[in-house]
Every structure is written in structure tokens, then in C-alpha cells.
Amino acid sequence: MISDEQRREAAASLRGSRGFFNSLPRTVLEPFIFDIFERVLECVGYTECNVFDYLADLVDRGECENVYDGSVQDSCDNGFLCSVCGCKVEDEEHYRVSGVWNYCPQCGRKVRHG
Numbered sequence: 707m708i709s710d711e712q713r714r715e716a717a718a719s720l721r722g723s724r725g726f727f728n729s730l731p732r733t734v735l736e737p738f739i740f741d742i743f744e745r746v747l748e749c750v751g752y753t754e755c756n757v758f759d760y761l762a763d764l765v766d767r768g769e770c771e772n773v774y775d776g777s778v779q780d781s782c783d784n785g786f787l788c789s790v791c792g793c794k795v796e797d798e799e800h801y802r803v804s805g806v807w808n809y810c811p812q813c814g815r816k817v818r819h820g
């Protein structure tokens with residue numbers, strides 16, 4: 707799984723390659739397409755596997771569902787259990803969890819609603 711730190715490093719590396727791109731003649735990019743693609747893959751840290759899956763995972767953290775079962779004994783009203791990474795958040799003594807679970811606090815996936 708790609709971490710947010712890896713995403714930030716890839717973004718910084720891509721932004722650091724502005725000069726490379728700006729040095730190319732804009733009117734005839736075709737002869738440099740391979741060099742550009744190779745540079746992009748180097749910036750994002752691509753090493754193996756399907757390059758399209760890798761790039762998709764880099765830009766999209768994916769989705770999960772809240773599978774917390776609030777009907778069992780000792781469960782709370784607004785608990786969270788990530789369907790992908792298993793992160794669990796519940797009420798603690800004197801502290802009630804409230805709000806809407808839009809993202810998993812551990813893996814960062816967007817929580818699908820409805």
C-alpha cells in the first residue's frame with residue numbers, strides 16, 4: 707500500500723522536474739515522449755507491477771466501508787470499523803465519539819456511505 711508520505715515525495719519529485727520539462731522544445735515533444743515517461747516513473751518511485759495500477763493507487767487511496775456492528779453488547783452509537791484495514795474506533799470512558807466517518811483514520815480510504 708502506498709503511504710501519504712510516498713505520495714508527497716512523488717509530488718515533490720514531479721514538481722522538481724519542472725526544469726526538465728521546460729527545457730524541452732514544446733513544438734516537438736514526440737521524440738522525447740519515452741524520456742518524459744521514464745522521468746515520470748522515476749519521480750513516482752515506480753519499480754514493478756502493472757504501471758497503471760501503480761499510478762491509480764498513487765492518486766486514489768480507495769474506498770472502504772464502516773462495518774462496525776452497533777447492535778452487539780457493549781458497542782457504542784457511532785463506532786467505526788474499517789472493512790479494509792480493520793481500524794476500530796469506539797467510545798471510551800467519558801469520551802463519546804461523534805461526527806461523520808468520511809475517511810478511515812488509519813488507512814485514509816474514503817468511507818462509502820449508503
Ligand SMILES: [Zn+2]
Nearest residue numbers: 788791810813
Ligand atoms: Zn482503514
